[in-house]
Ligand SMILES: Nc1ncnc2c1ncn2[C@@H]1O[C@H](COP(=O)(O)OP(=O)(O)O)[C@@H](O)[C@H]1O
């Protein structure tokens with residue numbers, strides 16, 4: 412059984428895959444101080460609670476935070492007796508090309524999203540991932556990652572307003588009823604929500620114009636549904652896109 416770990420700058424997601432479907436998925440905050448022993452106590456407790464007594468034989472990791480990889484490798488070694496595959500390392504092959512400037516270290520999450528998008532939808536895609544940062548990954552007709560866009564994340568933008576301006580409170584994102592806010596919170600939500608709708612529309616339109624061909628737009632990440640439900644910005648939304656990509660890369664390296 413495979414343990415797939417997707418470590419973002421905010422959250423780390425663990426999923427158990429039996430070769431056909433995910434048996435369970437758990438989320439914890441990303442903290443580079445967490446040791447292998449701490450991960451194991453947490454994980455084995457949750458597995459017991461869910462009645463999963465599957466033996467984990469393989470581990471694959473994608474991490475946008477280089478420092479956590481060490482402890483995740485120790486977790487795989489010590490508790491599952493296996494060497495973790497780590498996306499982005501030379502010994503973890505990708506089923507697609509990466510065509511970017513020499514020396515660029517593309518975020519492994521973006522490579523995984525590219526692989527997942529190509530596997531599920533074919534080529535000529537824009538994958539939009541609403542994480543700590545909002546990333547746009549451009550997938551060529553043959554599935555290659557050919558670059559993209561990095562914008563500040565939705566919550567990061569709200570947090571930045573709060574931290575930089577004494578009179579602006581901490582606010583959660585939601586879709587405001589009107590564009591013109593009549594109180595501080597509504598004004599902030601409007602700026603971020605409608606600003607983001609415009610950002611996504613403009614960037615996708617410009618990518619399509621630059622590449623001069625039809626492209627599907629696929630979204631993932633916790634906040635994608637908020638924009639999809641009301642504004643129909645995307646052709647499809649896939650909650651577990653990154654996890655799916657990890658299973659594809661795992662299978663590619665196993666055979
Ligand atoms: N369903 C959700 N509703 C609201 N906020 C969410 C949801 N899922 C994630 N978030 C928030 O979105 C931001 C990005 O989260 P996540 O996608 O886990 O980021 P990363 O992959 O970079 O760790 C965080 O601020 C997180 O708290």
Ligand SMILES: CC(C)(COP(=O)(O)O)[C@@H](O)C(=O)NCCC(=O)O
Nearest residue numbers: 419420475516517518520542543544
């Ligand atoms: C852009 C990112 C910070 C997004 O990370 P996330 O929001 O998923 O935590 C990450 O993919 C990254 O660190 N990328 C490296 C630079 C690049 O992809 O070009």
Ligand SMILES: [K+]
Nearest residue numbers: 419520540542
């Ligand atoms: K991510």
